[in-house]
Each structure stands twice: as structure tokens, then as C-alpha cells.
Amino acid sequence: MIKKTDVSITTWILIAFGTVNIAFLATGKLGFNGKGLGIITAVAITLAMYSFLYKDNPVFKIAENIFVGVAMGYSIIIVWFNILKPDVFEALIVPMFKDTGNAPQYLVIVPTLLGLFMFLRFSSKLSWLSRWSFAFIVGMGSGIAIPNFINAILLRQLEPMLAPLYTGSFWGTIDTLLVLIGVVSVLFYFFFSMEHKGVIGGVSVIGIWFLMIAFGASFGYTVMARMSLLIGRIQFLLKDWLGIIQ
Amino acid sequence: MEKLLKIDRRILFVLVALAVTIPLLFRFKMPVPPTRHVKSMYNKIDSLSEDSHVLISFDYDPSSKEELQPMAHALLHHCFKKNIKVIGMTLYPAGTGLAEKAIKEIGKEYGKKSGKDYVFLGFKAGSSLVIMNMGEDIYTAFQEDFYGKKTVGMQALKGVRSLRDIDYAVNLTASGIYEAWIVYGKEKYNFDLGVGCTAVMGPEMYPFIQSSQLTGFMGGLKGAAEYETLVGHKDRASAGMAPQSVVHVLVVCFILFGNFIYFASGRKK
Numbered sequence: 001m002i003k004k005t006d007v008s009i010t011t012w013i014l015i016a017f018g019t020v021n022i023a024f025l026a027t028g029k030l031g032f033n034g035k036g037l038g039i040i041t042a043v044a045i046t047l048a049m050y051s052f053l054y055k056d057n058p059v060f061k062i063a064e065n066i067f068v069g070v071a072m073g074y075s076i077i078i079v080w081f082n083i084l085k086p087d088v089f090e091a092l093i094v095p096m097f098k099d100t101g102n103a104p105q106y107l108v109i110v111p112t113l114l115g116l117f118m119f120l121r122f123s124s125k126l127s128w129l130s131r132w133s134f135a136f137i138v139g140m141g142s143g144i145a146i147p148n149f150i151n152a153i154l155l156r157q158l159e160p161m162l163a164p165l166y167t168g169s170f171w172g173t174i175d176t177l178l179v180l181i182g183v184v185s186v187l188f189y190f191f192f193s194m195e196h197k198g199v200i201g202g203v204s205v206i207g208i209w210f211l212m213i214a215f216g217a218s219f220g221y222t223v224m225a226r227m228s229l230l231i232g233r234i235q236f237l238l239k240d241w242l243g244i245i246q
Numbered sequence: 247m248e249k250l251l252k253i254d255r256r257i258l259f260v261l262v263a264l265a266v267t268i269p270l271l272f273r274f275k276m277p278v279p280p281t282r283h284v285k286s287m288y289n290k291i292d293s294l295s296e297d298s299h300v301l302i303s304f305d306y307d308p309s310s311k312e313e314l315q316p317m318a319h320a321l322l323h324h325c326f327k328k329n330i331k332v333i334g335m336t337l338y339p340a341g342t343g344l345a346e347k348a349i350k351e352i353g354k355e356y357g358k359k360s361g362k363d364y365v366f367l368g369f370k371a372g373s374s375l376v377i378m379n380m381g382e383d384i385y386t387a388f389q390e391d392f393y394g395k396k397t398v399g400m401q402a403l404k405g406v407r408s409l410r411d412i413d414y415a416v417n418l419t420a421s422g423i424y425e426a427w428i429v430y431g432k433e434k435y436n437f438d439l440g441v442g443c444t445a446v447m448g449p450e451m452y453p454f455i456q457s458s459q460l461t462g463f464m465g466g467l468k469g470a471a472e473y474e475t476l477v478g479h480k481d482r483a484s485a486g487m488a489p490q491s492v493v494h495v496l497v498v499c500f501i502l503f504g505n506f507i508y509f510a511s512g513r514k515k
């Protein structure tokens with residue numbers, strides 16, 4: 001239920017926003033062109049998204065839905081001009097009906113059909129055809145991924161674990177030792193075939209400490225990331241829109 | 247005590263907004279000493295000769311623009327300043343506009359021309375398959391650049407046949423796609439790789455640094471600010487360090503305050 005006060009707050013904010021932008025356009029601070037109107041649109045969407053911090057509201061919902069629609073539309077256009085047009089339309093379909101000097105690339109039919117089969121998930125009668133596409137993706141994906149991941153992630157990550165502890169410097173050795181203790185103790189913590197008692201229990205407690213420190217570092221980085229997004233938006237509002245910082 | 251545990255969260259939002267806005271308005275300088283991992287990326291590019299090729303994969307979309315676009319700008323400034331040929335591409339459809347804008351704008355500042363000094367290959371679907379395709383033959387993976395020009399014979403790609411001929415590759419990413427660059431790119435075709443990632447992903451990079459699979463990495467806005475400092479072109483990331491520091495202090499205060507009140511009130515749920 002929308003309260004009367006919320007409606008009046010929204011109305012006053014919209015009036016203030018409109019007045020500021022009309023003043024900017026009238027004084028030439030923002031150009032009446034694609035760039036100026038683009039900035040105004042971006043500001044409106046930014047403020048609408050942040051209005052959620054006050055409470056969920058229709059303005060936020062409108063902005064959210066606009067974002068979803070625009071993102072989808074943009075992706076479709078990019079996929080058409082970067083993939084479907086050059087790789088399917090111009091490579092296969094156009095040469096079939098028009099003399100372009102290039103022979104139609106009939107091999108393109110195979111991946112195109114497999115791609116189209118994916119859409120048959122929507123048909124109860126023909127959805128079985130989409131399994132061919134999924135079988136191809138899963139089979140090829142696994143074939144490519146498994147050996148490469150074993151080599152690049154598992155084996156290459158094990159290499160530093162097998163390096164000598166003494167690295168030539170005191171602090172370097174401490175680092176290597178910490179990594180070794182961390183890996184072993186965390187592996188013990190995730191070893192569930194034996195009860196965590198005695199030595200195993202003690203080592204897994206060390207593992208928990210390592211995990212907690214890792215989570216803490218991760219959370220710190222997450223705070224930094226989220227604040228960076230806010231800083232970027234406020235920089236945009238103060239610099240590109242209001243022009244009060246350089 | 248009870249009241250303090252139930253502060254309206256909107257008050258905290260206002261405090262955070264003020265902690266970001268005030269340092270931006272009353273700018274004060276914060277030292278941004280470059281860390282080892284950012285320095286090693288910088289040193290790698292700095293050691294390249296003119297006409298070397300640096301590939302930048304802009305694998306992010308507008309949701310992580312604030313962290314990764316300043317990195318892209320700093321890298322491009324460095325490359326163009328040193329007359330290094332830049333090969334731009336993206337594996338994210340929504341990243342195309344941001345990538346093109348960055349290359350075009352920074353290239354213009356240095357008088358660089360598309361096709362001659364840099365090439366923007368645009369978006370290609372398939373992530374790992376695109377990387378492997380480029381590892382075999384860059385011209386079959388991208389027959390045309392973003393503007394529809396044939397890549398074969400393009401001056402910006404002179405001497406480049408596949409990923410093996412790239413002097414340095416940088417993946418600017420907001421997702422796990424960097425793993426694909428390591429697994430299907432670096433490990434298979436043996437080229438040096440650096441990563442610029444969002445701060446959230448920062449801790450994930452250390453194991454790859456330790457195993458020398460990455461030459462370095464930039465993490466979040468801080469990483470971008472460090473690179474800006476090294477290039478000597480301070481921009482949005484460096485300007486963002488003052489509010490970042492203030493807001494971090496504020497968050498630490500929130501955590502200490504919350505814990506103090508929680509324990510002082512007898513740890514009631």
C-alpha cells in the first residue's frame with residue numbers, strides 16, 4: 001500500500017529533479033544533445049536505484065525493469081551484429097540467394113541447427129531434440145575442460161606445494177610454511193571420514209582459523225568493492241552531472 | 247543499549263553517503279603506494295618495445311564498470327604512451343560498448359588510429375572456445391574487427407598469427423572467466439598473462455600468482471589507482487582513494503560499535 005506521504009515525497013523529488021535539469025539545459029551546463037540527455041537519463045536511473053535504500057518503491061521497480069529490458073535488447077543487438085549476421089546470415093544465407101563471390105558455408109548449418117534445437121525446450125513434442133544440443137555441449141565441454149583443468153589448476157597449483165620450504169629468505173620461508181600449514185589443516189577440516197578428535201581435531205581447528213582469516217580477507221575486499229561502486233556513482237553525480245568537482 | 251542495537255539502517259546509509267561525498271568535495275591527497283603485484287604488471291608492459299602487442303580482454307559489463315573501467319583507461323594510457331599495439335576484445339556482449347569507448351577515447355588522445363595502432367575485435371560468444379580458437383589462429387576467430395574491417399593484413403596485427411605471438415595479455419574481468427584465460431590460454435599457448443579484477447575476486451588471484459600462472463594482478467579501484475600512479479596519469483581511481491579510506495574507517499567503526507553494544511547488552515539475540 002503506497003502512503004500519501006510517499007507519493008508527495010516522490011512528487012517533490014521529481015519536481016526538483018526536473019527543475020534542476022531544465023535549468024542545466026537552459027544555461028547550457030548540459031547540452032541538449034545525446035550526451036546531455038544521456039547524462040540526465042543516467043542520473044535519473046541512478047537516483048531511482050538508490051531510492052531503494054529508503055524503501056521499496058515504484059520508481060525503483062520501473063528503473064529495475066528498464067535495466068533488464070535495455071540489457072537484454074543491447075545483448076540481442078550485439079549478438080546479431082557480432083555473431084549471427086557475419087557467421088550465419090552473411091556466411092550461409094546471403095550467398096545462397098545472391099552472388100557475393102563467396103560460396104555458401106554449408107557447415108554452418110550444423111551449429112545453427114543445434115542452436116535452434118535449444119529453443120525446442122518450449123515444445124512438449126519436440127523438446128527431445130534439445131537433448132542433442134545439450135549432449136553436444138556437455139560432451140565437448142567435458143572433453144575440453146577435464147584434461148586442461150587437471151593440468152592448469154590441479155597439477156600447476158600443486159607444484160608450489162612441493163617446492164622446498166626454505167626459499168632463501170627468512171620471511172619467504174615463513175610464507176611458504178604458512179601456506180603449507182594452511183593447506184594441510186584446511187584439508188584436514190574437510191576430511192569427514194574420521195571424527196574430529198585428538199590430533200585430527202586439533203589440526204582441523206587450525207584449519208578453521210585459516211578459513212576464518214580467509215573469509216575475513218574476502219569480506220574486507222567485498223566491502224572495498226561495494227564502496228568503489230558507490231564512489232563511482234557519486235563521482236558521476238558530482239562531476240558529470242552537477243559539475244562541482246573536477 | 248537496546249535502542250542502539252535497533253538504529254534505523256537508513257541512518258547508516260546517510261553516514262556512508264556523507265563519508266563518500268565529503269572527501270570528494272574537499273579533496274585531500276592520499277598516498278597510493280603501488281603494491282608488488284600491480285608493479286609487476288606495470289613492469290612487464292613497460293619492458294615491451296615499440297610495436298609489441300598487448301591483448302586486453304574487457305570481460306565485464308556496466309555493473310562492474312566503476313572498478314574495471316579505470317583499470318582499462320590506465321592500461322591503455324600506458325600502452326599508447328609507449329606506442330604499443332593494442333588488441334582489444336570482449337567475451338561479454340554487454341562489455342562491447344565500454345571497451346570500444348575506452349579504446350577509442352584514449353587512442354584519440356594519443357592520435358592513434360583503428361586498424362593501424364590498435365584493433366578492437368568486438369564480442370565473440372563461446373568464452374573458452376574463442377580463446378582456443380585464437381590460440382590456433384586469431385584470424386579465424388575474428389575474421390572482421392568490430393567495425394567490419396577484415397583482420398587479415400591489418401597493420402595493428404602485423405606479426406601476430408595466434409595467442410603465441412602476443413607479448414602480453416591482460417584480462418579485465420568481473421567473473422571467473424580469468425580461469426578460462428589461464429586454463430585454455432596461458433597454459434596451452436604459453437604467453438604472459440595479467441589480470442585486473444573486481445576487489446571481491448582479489449583473494450582468488452593469490453594462488454595463481456604463487457604458481458606463476460599470473461605475472462600480476464590489479465584488485466578493484468585500489469589496484470586501478472596504483473596503476474594510475476605508476477603511469478603518472480591520476481584520474482578517477484586515484485580521486486576515489488580518499489573517500490574509500492574514509493568509508494573504510496567508518497565501516498570499521500560500525501563493526502566495533504556493533505560488537506561493543508552487542509557484548510555490553512549481554513549478548514541478547
